[in-house]
Amino acid sequence: MFNFTAITEALIACDQDKVLELVEAGLRQAVPAKDLLDLGLIAGMDVIGERMEKEEMFIPEVLMAAMVMSAAVDLLKPRLAEGEVGAKGKVVIGTVKGDLHDIGKNLVAMMLKSAGLEVHNIGVDIAPERFVEEIKVKKADILALSALLTTTMPMMRETVAAVVEAGVRNQVKILVGGAPVTQAFADEIGADGYAADAGSATKLVKSLLP
Amino acid sequence: MDLKGLAGGQYKPLSEKDIQTIHEAALGILEKTGFTYESGLEATAGMLEAAGARIDRTAARIRFPRKFVLDHIRKAPRTVVLYSRTGRDDLDLTENRVYLGTGGAAIRVIDLETGEYRPTTLKDLYLLARLVDKLDHIHFFLRPCIPTDIPEDAYDVNMFYACMKGTGKHVMSGVNNIDGFHKVLDLASIVAGGREKLIERPFISIITSFAISPLKLCTASTLIMQEAIRHRIPVALSCAPMAGSTSPITMAATLAQIHAEQLAGITICQMTNPGAPLLYGGIPGRANLNTMGYLGGAVECGMMNAAIHQMAHHIGVPNYNSSALTDSKIPDQQAAWEKGMTTLLTAMGGCNYVHHAAGMLDSMVGVAYEQYVIDDEIIGMSCKVLKGIDVDPEHLALEVIDSVGPGGNFMTHAHTLRHMRTEYFNGNGVSDRRSRNKWEQDGGLDARERGRQIARKILSAPELPFLSEAADKAIRRKFTIHL
Numbered sequence: 024m025f026n027f028t029a030i031t032e033a034l035i036a037c038d039q040d041k042v043l044e045l046v047e048a049g050l051r052q053a054v055p056a057k058d059l060l061d062l063g064l065i066a067g068m069d070v071i072g073e074r075m076e077k078e079e080m081f082i083p084e085v086l087m088a089a090m091v092m093s094a095a096v097d098l099l100k101p102r103l104a105e106g107e108v109g110a111k112g113k114v115v116i117g118t119v120k121g122d123l124h125d126i127g128k129n130l131v132a133m134m135l136k137s138a139g140l141e142v143h144n145i146g147v148d149i150a151p152e153r154f155v156e157e158i159k160v161k162k163a164d165i166l167a168l169s170a171l172l173t174t175t176m177p178m179m180r181e182t183v184a185a186v187v188e189a190g191v192r193n194q195v196k197i198l199v200g201g202a203p204v205t206q207a208f209a210d211e212i213g214a215d216g217y218a219a220d221a222g223s224a225t226k227l228v229k230s231l232l233p
Numbered sequence: 234m235d236l237k238g239l240a241g242g243q244y245k246p247l248s249e250k251d252i253q254t255i256h257e258a259a260l261g262i263l264e265k266t267g268f269t270y271e272s273g274l275e276a277t278a279g280m281l282e283a284a285g286a287r288i289d290r291t292a293a294r295i296r297f298p299r300k301f302v303l304d305h306i307r308k309a310p311r312t313v314v315l316y317s318r319t320g321r322d323d324l325d326l327t328e329n330r331v332y333l334g335t336g337g338a339a340i341r342v343i344d345l346e347t348g349e350y351r352p353t354t355l356k357d358l359y360l361l362a363r364l365v366d367k368l369d370h371i372h373f374f375l376r377p378c379i380p381t382d383i384p385e386d387a388y389d390v391n392m393f394y395a396c397m398k399g400t401g402k403h404v405m406s407g408v409n410n411i412d413g414f415h416k417v418l419d420l421a422s423i424v425a426g427g428r429e430k431l432i433e434r435p436f437i438s439i440i441t442s443f444a445i446s447p448l449k450l451c452t453a454s455t456l457i458m459q460e461a462i463r464h465r466i467p468v469a470l471s472c473a474p475m476a477g478s479t480s481p482i483t484m485a486a487t488l489a490q491i492h493a494e495q496l497a498g499i500t501i502c503q504m505t506n507p508g509a510p511l512l513y514g515g516i517p518g519r520a521n522l523n524t525m526g527y528l529g530g531a532v533e534c535g536m537m538n539a540a541i542h543q544m545a546h547h548i549g550v551p552n553y554n555s556s557a558l559t560d561s562k563i564p565d566q567q568a569a570w571e572k573g574m575t576t577l578l579t580a581m582g583g584c585n586y587v588h589h590a591a592g593m594l595d596s597m598v599g600v601a602y603e604q605y606v607i608d609d610e611i612i613g614m615s616c617k618v619l620k621g622i623d624v625d626p627e628h629l630a631l632e633v634i635d636s637v638g639p640g641g642n643f644m645t646h647a648h649t650l651r652h653m654r655t656e657y658f659n660g661n662g663v664s665d666r667r668s669r670n671k672w673e674q675d676g677g678l679d680a681r682e683r684g685r686q687i688a689r690k691i692l693s694a695p696e697l698p699f700l701s702e703a704a705d706k707a708i709r710r711k712f713t714i715h716l
Contacts, residue, residue, distance in 0.1 A: 037650070078667065081653055086645045126642055133644075219670040 025054045030063030030095075035070055037087040039094060046095050056102035064095055068137070075222045082130065082221065089137025112140050112232040115157045115195075116167040118147040119178040124171035127201065127221075131167060134221040135228055140165075151178075151185035158191050165228055168214075170201040179204070180212040187213075196231040200224060234658065236616035237322070237372050241583030242329035243619070246540045247488075252547050255485065259492035259544075260299045266448060267296035268497055273452035277459065277501060284504055295450075295497075302496050308503040311549045313467055313510040315373065315586070316434040318424075318699065319401035324373060326512070326551035329542075329583030331619060333576065333612045334373035334402075335365055335605070336555065336588025340381055343563070343594075343601035345688060350599065355380035355395055355716050360692055362399025364605055365591070366699075367691045368661065370613035374399075375440070375588045376406035377600055383715040389413030390420055390712045393437065397424055398700050398716070405469065405588075407440040410453060411460050414439065416712065418464060423707050424700065431466075438467040440514070440553075443501075444494040446474030455501070462502045462509045469512040469553040469586070470498040475520035475527060476537075484517070484537055491515035492544045499550060512553040512586055513545035521560075527596050529558025529589075530571030538575065539582025546583070554579065555589040557608055560596045564604045564681045568594060572611050580615040603684030610663050617658040628652075662687055 030049075033041035042064075049059045071088050074080040116132050118124055125147050132144040143161050145153070158166055166186065170176050179199050186192050196215040199208070209217035216231060218224035247255070270278060270293055278295060282288045284305075287296040315324040324332045342353045358380055365371045376392050383391055389408045396404040397420075408414045417437070418428070425431035441458035445451045461468045472494045474480035480487040495515050502511050517537035521528040528534075538554045545552035556579040561567035579587050591608035592600040622628075633648040643649050663684050665672055672678075678686070700708070708714065 083644050083649045083653060087650055090645060126644075129642060130644065219668040 025049055025052060025058070027058070027062040027066065030059065031067040031070065034064060034067030034088055034091055034095075035074075037084060037091055039091040042091050042095050043098060046098050050098075050102065056099045057104075060096070060099055060103065064092055068092055072222065072225075085222075086130075086133055086137070089133065092137060111138075112164040112228070113161055114140050114142045114165040114167055114228065115145060115154065115161055115163040116142060116169070117145040117149040117154065117157075118169040118171075119175055119182055120148055120150045121178055122170050122172055122175035123147045124169065124201070127171065128167075128169035130221045131169070131200065131218075131224045134225045135167075138225045138229065140228065151182040154182055155185055155189040155191065158186065158195055159189075163195055164232060165198060166195045167198045167200070167224070167228075170199075170204060173203045176201075176203060176208065179208075179214070183212050183214060198224065198227060198231075234369075234613070234617070234655070236370060236613055236620065237332060238325055238330045239616055239619035240329045241331040241580050241619050243583075244539055244578060244581035245543060246536050246582070247543045251485075252543055255489050255492055255544060256547055258489040259496055260302060262448070262489065262493040263297035263302060263497055264299055265296070267294050268448050268450055269293050270295060270450040270455075271452050274450055274455055277450070277455060280504060281501070297497060297500060302500050305500040305503040306496060306548050306550070308507040309499050309548075309550045310508060310510055311551075313512060313551045315403045315405075315438055315467060316436045317373075317402050318397075318436045322372060322402045324403055324586065326585040329546065330585060331580050331583060331587070331616060332372040332585065333556065333580065333587040333590035333616070334371050334375055335361070335377040335591045336375040337377045337593050337597055337600065338407075339378040339593065339598060339600040341595070341599040342378060343599065343603075345602040345685060345692075352381040353378035353600070354382040355391055358392060359395040359399045359716055361592070361600070361602070361605065362396050363696065364602060364688055364691055366400035366402060366697070367694075368591070368605060368609035370609045370616065370661075371402075371591045371605065372612075373403040373405065373586070373588075376404070377592050380715070385409070387713060387715060390416050391715050393417050393420055394708065394712075394714055395716050397421070397437075398705075401697075401699050403436055403438070405438045405440060407442070408457060411457055414457055414460055418466065420708060420712065423711070424704055432464070435465075435467055435510075438469065438512075440469045440471050442471045442473070443498050444470075444472035446472055446479040446494060447490055448494060450497075458498070458502065459505045462506045462511065465506065465509050467510040467512065468502065470495060470502070470514035471516065471553070472498070472514060473516040473518055473555075475518045476533075477520035477522055478525055479520070480517075484533060484540075487517050488537060488540055488544060491517055491541060495545070496548070499548075511550070513541075513548070513550040514553040515541045515544070516554045517541055518555075518558075521596075527558075528560060529555075529593070529596050530560040530567070530575070532571075532574050532578075534558065535575035535578030538579045538584060538587075542579070542582050542584040545585075551585040553586045553588065554584050556580075556584075556587050557590045557611065558593055558597060562595050562599070564594065564601050564607055564684065568604065569607070569611070569680075572608060573615075576608075576611050577615040577618065580612075580619060602688040603681050606661060606663050606684035606687045607680060610660050613660060614658055
């Protein structure tokens with residue numbers, strides 16, 4: 024029996040060399056790539072998710088683990104069948120017009136990426152019509168909007184309105200977040216969801232995908 | 234994060250000239266005014282007289298010539314090490330090294346479950362020892378409360394027993410009389426596995442309130458002090474006048490009187506057994522002028538306690554004093570600001586052995602379990618200040634700034650991972666830093682309730698065997714243990 028726990032533990036410890044070495048060893052021993060992914064790597068990310076939730080792990084550690092995970096998945100990709108790996112959903116994410124705040128939104132983007140989603144981070148100060156265009160071009164499943172200022176929160180409402188007006192509202196689930204944003208505000212402007220932090224944003228996105 | 238024994242001394246309320254002035258004033262007080270004493274100290278007075286002190290027996294007055302004092306205080310060791318039993322919490326009291334811990338003789342406690350303010354018991358003492366053992370920033374365990382549920386003649390042995398059973402950290406307490414001292418010495422020798430081992434690494438020490446301010450020797454405590462000094466068990470020479478009642482109302486005069494009292498106490502000890510370890514134990518306080526009770530939470534207590542360390546340091550003796558006393562009755566905002574201020578000031582003052590720093594409430598009358606958890610956080614943060622800011626190539630991280638470049642972020646840089654757990658103080662969990670949502674989900678608890686939860690969690694863990702079964706049996710054969 025291959026020791027999948029060793030991969031899980033090395034991933035939790037963010038030890039990239041060890042993780043890659045163990046994954047390669049598994050492949051040499053003809054362990055199915057799908058098992059290495061599910062029983063080793065994803066099991067590790069699940070533990071990391073729980074620890075992040077309990078605040079036992081810092082975000083930089085979670086992100087580092089995600090980067091290690093992604094390097095290991097690259098190794099496995101050639102051995103995985105179609106559909107066993109790859110984007111589970113497409114996300115367009117940006118900060119609304121008039122707001123230049125970047126870091127929280129980038130963090131959410133990174134976390135979503137590490138969860139296996141295809142993420143298009145289109146930046147800050149994004150006008151409603153630009154969001155609409157990106158949804159169409161990227162065939163997005165999720166639109167994630169960020170605002171840090173109470174003065175730019177109304178722009179979230181305008182962006183949602185623009186998506187409705189453009190006739191693509193049914194194509195995407197809309198998420199909002201940022202320090203002043205609340206669940207009540209999300210409900211009021213007709214968004215599909217609100218998350219208080221990057222960890223819960225990832226959970227929320229997964230729950231909203233078909 | 235290990236924040237024990239860091240160097241304070243960043244805050245110096247007295248200038249070099251002030252220190253010199255107060256030191257001279259104290260020598261003058263001893264020479265001109267001197268000390269009084271009561272019956273029972275004839276041998277001590279005789280010893281002082283033979284060495285050059287001037288004794289006026291009709292007026293019961295001892296006057297200490299300046300040179301005589303200076304000759305004897307010089308013999309006190311500059312370094313005193315108070316040991317732990319685990320080796321993890323040894324206290325190297327030198328120069329401006331800072332350690333903070335519990336203290337007091339509280340008679341009431343806020344019950345952890347009912348919230349009732351009730352008399353303290355021997356079990357409380359044991360539970361508080363267990364709690365403090367697990368709070369990393371509380372560096373030693375000075376008996377914080379009195380076991381009001383047992384006979385008074387059983388106090389000495391039972392208090393030391395309960396403390397040593399609950400924690401491996403250094404244990405300090407007072408004793409009622411010489412007989413009590415010898416019992417405690419026997420008890421600790423059993424725990425150590427022999428008297429020599431105890432003297433070599435003293436993991437207990439004794440507080441003796443030898444001076445009744447102003448300027449009077451307490452017969453019982455002076456005798457205990459001399460007996461402990463003869464046996465080379467470290468002693469804290471406690472004297473704690475209140476400005477406005479037992480010392481003059483002004484801070485400078487209070488410091489001068491305390492310094493005089495300490496010089497006299499150290500002189501007596503070093504004459505009794507030259508080179509024996511002791512702590513300069515001046516604790517400046519304020520009288521509450523509305524009631525003439527003790528006023529612990531005043532910001533000036535922090536200032537004066539930092540100043541008294543400067544006086545102890547001036548004569549090269551490690552010091553014992555106080556912080557974090559509060560006049561608030563419950564662990565509330567007032568308790569937090571009074572504790573925060575005085576603890577930070579004493580830490581930055583470089584005070585060596587700061588007791589009362591955790592748990593105390595109600596002008597020294599009471600303690601609360603959750604307050605220990607909160608004060609652990611305050612002490613940790615205060616000691617973190619002493620660590621200062623490292624400025625070296627690794628901490629300046631110029632290559633990191635360049636490699637991330639303008640507009641990037643530092644979240645996943647190896648430099649971040651390398652330093653994120655050591656550069657900043659993270660605390661014991663009593664400070665809430667989560668999102669409002671998560672806070673609300675967990676019941677929207679305030680700091681006091683979070684402190685209670687942490688205390689309950691620590692106390693529900695299995696008890697650690699700080700006393701071996703054999704030692705415990707030997708102790709119970711010899712003494713009546715009420716726990």
